[in-house]
Amino acid sequence: MAWNVSNSIERINKAQCVAPDFYYFEHFIAEQKALSLYQQLLALEWQQPTLTIFNKQHTIPRKQIYMGDAGTGYRYSNQLFLPEPWHASVVNLKNSLNNWFGTQFNAALLNWYRNGEDKMGWHADDEPELGFSPTIASISLGSSRKFKIRENTSKHVTDLILSNGSCLLMTGNSQRDYQHSLPVQKRVNDGRINLTFRTVCGI
Ligand SMILES: O=C(O)CCC(=O)C(=O)O
Numbered sequence: 790m791a792w793n794v795s796n797s798i799e800r801i802n803k804a805q806c807v808a809p810d811f812y813y814f815e816h817f818i819a820e821q822k823a824l825s826l827y828q829q830l831l832a833l834e835w836q837q838p839t840l841t842i843f844n845k846q847h848t849i850p851r852k853q854i855y856m857g858d859a860g861t862g863y864r865y866s867n868q869l870f871l872p873e874p875w876h877a878s879v880v881n882l883k884n885s886l887n888n889w890f891g892t893q894f895n896a897a898l899l900n901w902y903r904n905g906e907d908k909m910g911w912h913a914d915d916e917p918e919l920g921f922s923p924t925i926a927s928i929s930l931g932s933s934r935k936f937k938i939r940e941n942t943s944k945h946v947t948d949l950i951l952s953n954g955s956c957l958l959m960t961g962n963s964q965r966d967y968q969h970s971l972p973v974q975k976r977v978n979d980g981r982i983n984l985t986f987r988t989v990c991g992i
Pocket residue numbers: 898900909914927936951969970971983985
């Protein structure tokens with residue numbers, strides 16, 4: 790669903806534009822609140838599915854939980870994910886983001902990177918369920934991790950550090966023109982949880 794930029798001009802002005810259509814808000818959630826949310830979410834029932842990509846089976850190199858409103862089924866690497874019911878803290882965060890940005894997020898993919906060996910490869914969140922030019926808000930809790938943004942034609946890469954309590958808003962052509970990834974960082978010993986809020990036109 791298209792995002793109404795005019796609702797959020799003021800918010801975007803407070804952000805750092807790290808690449809076209811990528812806006813970074815460093816202290817979006819207070820540090821202590823973000824750390825306590827991290828601790829709370831660690832206790833969830835995390836899953837580590839095996840996906841089939843080009844006929845090969847891969848167990849994802851991190852853990853995840855997909856949460857959302859009923860009817861927000863999501864297809865990702867040939868597998869259908871049905872949403873778990875919202876966790877109280879996550880639905881509160883979703884509602885705050887919707888108020889803040891004027892979005893209509895109805896689902897969230899949570900990723901838990903247990904240490905610097907856990908990662909996410911290059912991809913764009915361009916599944917049809919997300920509609921044309923999706924807006925995605927990505928909240929980071931716990932250890933800081935490097936995040937890479939690569940422009941599709943020039944292959945130019947921008948590095949960004951996503952720190953505890955930050956929000957990265959990806960909007961406009963961010964998924965059409967770029968890919969992003971979270972590389973291995975062997976020297977990171979502690980965990981990080983990332984929540985990506987999405988608007989899913991369900992299946
Ligand atoms: O962990 C991150 O910051 C990236 C997560 C991501 O790209 C995704 O869930 O699609």
